[in-house]
Every structure is written in structure tokens, then in C-alpha cells.
Amino acid sequence: MIEWIAYICFAISFVAFGIGTLGIFRLPDAYSRMHAVAIGDSIGVGLVGLGLILLSPNWILRIKLIAVIILYWIVNPTMTHLVAKIGLIQGTKPIKGTKLWKG
């Protein structure tokens, strides 16, 4: 039973990575494409990790996997932020029609 739940997690994360890759082609500009890649980076990696945790034979491995996911979820948004910011500094323009809202 647990094995099957793990396999379902892997399947969903596979689909998530697929949608993320499709988004790179379908979305209009560099900043928007980052959102698509984030699908794979957030739930894709999270579900692969969850599946591996479920299949792990012992707790040592599970703790290591949890540490990897936590580190990944800290590093990933930081790097996304850096890429977006460098893009802005270097003058990569958002697509025409991008609105500016003051919250």
C-alpha cells in the first residue's frame, strides 16, 4: 500500500515537471517562465522527496531526505529571486502589457 502511495507521488511529480517544461514554451516572457519552472521545483521535488521518504527502509535516511527537501526549499526561492533580480538589473524587460499595481 505504502509503495503504491509512493509511486503515485512519483507519477504526480513527473506530471508536474512535464507541465513546468511545457510552461517554458507557452508562457510569454522570462519572468513568467520562472513561474512555470517553479511547479517542478516546489511540488515536483517535494513529491519525489515524499515518495522516497515513504520507501526509505530506516529513519536515518528519512531525516536526511527531510533535510534535503528543507534545504532545497530554502535555496530554490533564493536563487529564483536572484535570477529575477539580475534580470531586472541587466534590463530584461517584462512582456508588454505587464501592469504595475501598488498594494
Place this chain on the structure above:
Amino acid sequence: MRRRSIILFIILFAFWLAISDNVDIQHVIFGAVFASITVWFWVDTGHRIPRIPSARALRQAGRLLVLLIVNIIKGNIDVAKTVLFSKPPARPVIVDITPAIKTGWGRVLLANMITLPPGTITVDTDPETGRFVVHALTEEAANDLISWPVIDEIIKLENLMQEGEGYAVDSRRDDNPDSISVSASDNRADGHRPPRLD
């Protein structure tokens, strides 16, 4: 200070033993040496060692974690819909918000919680004013961000950390722990200022 150093040592040492999967003499000595070096380095550089948070602060952090996971799932479904069916269509919005978060770690937490779920990316922050420039993929995501409950939850966590034990400051440093956001702005390596949106 010494008590916190010992607690930090125990946490690091226990983590080392947990991930090394071995309790022979070599691993124990290695772990003890590296945990000591880490504690010594952390204390000696004069950086603030967080005190142990209160139970209420931990509970609030747990709430934030749950909210984060809910937001990740929701953001994934929304962006997947945009990519697959263009519903809602990708109409990017750059949102300029200034949430009332005071501490440096609170802002880092918010910036990461905005960027991790798909649909919103923190493009820039201003450490002086606490202003966030966020790129949202759709107008719906931008609307959600403006009235985002997570911001209030982070402010609650900040208050709990301050009224509880809060952060310890090394007595050798005379600056105010809350001034971290100001000092961080002095050291911006890129010398970059957030773009003017008006």
C-alpha cells in the same frame, strides 16, 4: 551565553549522529570537534545566536509551515491551469507592497514564502523601507498577494519572538538587534536601488 552555546552544541552533535548512522569512536570524535568549531565560530563572530523559541512561537511557525504547503499546492494548481488551458490567462502584474514586517528574518521568510509557491516571485526588496516588488503571473495571483493572510501570520510570529525570549545579542556588540535591516542596506554589494514604479 554559555548555556546557549552548550544547547547549540548538543543540537548540532545530535544532528550529526542522526545523519551519520554510526556511533563508533571516529564518528563521535569528528562530530564533537566539528560541532565545537561551529559553536566557537558562531559565538566568536559576534553574531546573534537565536534563543530557544517559546512553545507559542513554535506553534505559530508550524501554522506558517502548513500555510506554506497549502499555498504551494494552490499555486501549483493555478499555474498549471494557466499553462495548460490559459485559464486564467497569463497577464503578468508587478505588485509593489510594503508589509508591516520589521525584522530582517521576517522579511527573508516572507520573500521566500512569496517565491516558493508558483505564481509569485519576489523580484526586489528594499531593506530600508521593507518594500517588496513582486512579479505575479496572473491578476488573480496579484490580488491574492495584496490581501495575503501569511503576512499577518509572520507579523504574529515576529511579535511572539520579541515578547518571548526573542533574540540574544552578544554583549560585545552595541548595536540594536532591530537595526539589522538598516545595516543590511548599507552593505548592498550591487549598489542597486529598487526601480521606481510611479
